Amino acid sequence: MATETASQKQTKYKDAPPTAIDLFKECHCNSKMGFNKPVKNVIAEIEVIIDNPAQEGKI
Numbered sequence: 691m692a693t694e695t696a697s698q699k700q701t702k703y704k705d706a707p708p709t710a711i712d713l714f715k716e717c718h719c720n721s722k723m724g725f726n727k728p729v730k731n732v733i734a735e736i737e738v739i740i741d742n743p744a745q746e747g748k749i
Contacts, residue, residue, distance in 0.1 A: 711736055 703712065711733070718729045725733065 711740070 702708075708716070714736075715725075715733065719725055
């Protein structure tokens, strides 16, 4: 059974290891309701940070 799960994840993540945000989404998604508002807000904030990384020496 663990092999099935691993192969499903490989397909899901295109043979690359999942990122921290992928795992966060997987753990915080409700199968009936999806993501709640606070989780959606955190995901949006994280995606902005990922898309616009700070340059060294700048905050």
